[in-house]
Amino acid sequence: VFVGGVKGAPQGSIGALTVNGYWYLSSGTLYLYETSNPSGLTVEADHRVSPVVINGYQYITLQNLDIRYGNTNTLGAVAINVATGIVLNGLSVHDNSGLAGIRTRNGGSGTSITRCTIYNNWSPTADRGDGILIDDPGSNSITNNAVYSNTGDGIRLGLTTESDSNYVGQNTVHDNGSVGIGTYQADTNTTIEDNLVYSNGQLVADTFGIDMFKAGNNTTVRYNVMHDHHYISIDAGGLRFDGDVGYGSTGSVAYGNIIYNERWGIHNLNFSGVSYYNNTIYNSGVYGVFIQGINGGTATFKNNIVDTAGTHLIYANSGGTGTIAIDYNLYYPDGRSAFNWGTTDISAFAAWKTNRSEEHTSELQSLTNL
Numbered sequence: 001v002f003v004g005g006v007k008g009a010p011q012g013s014i015g016a017l018t019v020n021g022y023w024y025l026s027s028g029t030l031y032l033y034e035t036s037n038p039s040g041l042t043v044e045a046d047h048r049v050s051p052v053v054i055n056g057y058q059y060i061t062l063q064n065l066d067i068r069y070g071n072t073n074t075l076g077a078v079a080i081n082v083a084t085g086i087v088l089n090g091l092s093v094h095d096n097s098g099l100a101g102i103r104t105r106n107g108g109s110g111t112s113i114t115r116c117t118i119y120n121n122w123s124p125t126a127d128r129g130d131g132i133l134i135d136d137p138g139s140n141s142i143t144n145n146a147v148y149s150n151t152g153d154g155i156r157l158g159l160t161t162e163s164d165s166n167y168v169g170q171n172t173v174h175d176n177g178s179v180g181i182g183t184y185q186a187d188t189n190t191t192i193e194d195n196l197v198y199s200n201g202q203l204v205a206d207t208f209g210i211d212m213f214k215a216g217n218n219t220t221v222r223y224n225v226m227h228d229h230h231y232i233s234i235d236a237g238g239l240r241f242d243g244d245v246g247y248g249s250t251g252s253v254a255y256g257n258i259i260y261n262e263r264w265g266i267h268n269l270n271f272s273g274v275s276y277y278n279n280t281i282y283n284s285g286v287y288g289v290f291i292q293g294i295n296g297g298t299a300t301f302k303n304n305i306v307d308t309a310g311t312h313l314i315y316a317n318s319g320g321t322g323t324i325a326i327d328y329n330l331y332y333p334d335g336r337s338a339f340n341w342g343t344t345d346i347s348a349f350a351a352w353k354t355n356r357s358e359e360h361t362s363e364l365q366s367l368t369n370l
Helices: 348-354
Strands: 024-026 030-033 052-055 061-063 067-070 069-083 087-088 090-092 097-105 112-113 116-120 130-135 140-145 144-150 155-157 168-171 171-172 181-183 191-193 197-199 208-214 220-222 226-227 236-255 258-260 264-277 280-284 287-292 298-302 305-309 312-317 321-325 330-333 339-341 344-346
Touching: 052 171, 061 208, 067 069, 090 097, 090 181, 090 208, 097 116, 130 144, 144 312, 197 208, 208 226, 236 258, 258 264, 264 280, 280 287, 287 298, 287 305, 312 330, 344 348
Parallel strands: 052 069, 061 087, 067 090, 069 097, 087 112, 090 116, 097 130, 112 140, 116 144, 130 155, 140 168, 144 171, 155 181, 168 191, 171 197, 181 208, 191 220, 197 226, 208 236, 220 236, 226 258, 236 264, 258 280, 264 287, 264 298, 280 305, 287 312, 298 321, 305 330, 312 339
Antiparallel strands: 024 030, 339 344
16 A cells, blocks of 8 residues: 555554554455545555566567556566567566566566666565566566665576576666675576676675676676675675585686675685686775685686775685686785685785795786776
């Protein structure tokens, strides 16, 4: 129930209606508490589970629609089921309750979501209420959207279904409750580029701006800007590749990203097969770069700039059996605990280069001197 465009608060009895906007529904009658003059006051209540459902159709375009106040349950306010070639252009999807503002699922593919504004969608279930949820085989394009202030992820790929060959580009994603942009299955051939991602993680701990959980082969994360992810507890930061012990991919890269004002800049945890290069990470609260648990695989970190971190510029621990290739990087400033290898602090940059024999070509230099 929305009162004057503001979401009201449901109550369990008439007696509990003590604050403006409180409401109670009984036997088809809506009771609303309001102390001001109700003349001209607009009261709206959702009637449909999903305002828009496209089920089993092809090549439909929805354009310039305002979609709001749906009670979306496990669907989306815009629910695309077993459908291909759907175009969503210029939609405003907001103030819907349920799993997501826009959701694709059940075997569909080839959806284009562009120039949409998706905000204030919520769910009473933690880590749900996404802005956009892609849960189909893939080949979808998500471009030039503004996705913000949803209680779950801004853009989530593959909640229950592996979703491959998706393109996520040129979006602005901020102030969502959980991850900004994330994968949750072994999604392959995913490209995430040119996005501005900031101030996410407002409600859920252990999340990152761009969070690649068990990402599949040929994942590309490039030219994104990430900053100021909200920290609650455990971990939080800019970019993370995260997998189970021994998990990895082939052909995955992260390059050309700018990451700043994050608790952890880049976090590679129990994940092998990713190459990080030409990234700029600065002003990290704890770690600029954290690489741990390669477990038999390889991680590569080359040609990056790491400037200013609260604990370590770089922390590297292969997990005993993996290989971490580190070279051609720029670091600043020097210090006793600026570097860490295998849980041991390295006393200074010169000692770090000696300890990491392949990194003799790296330098110590401030961003201001570049």
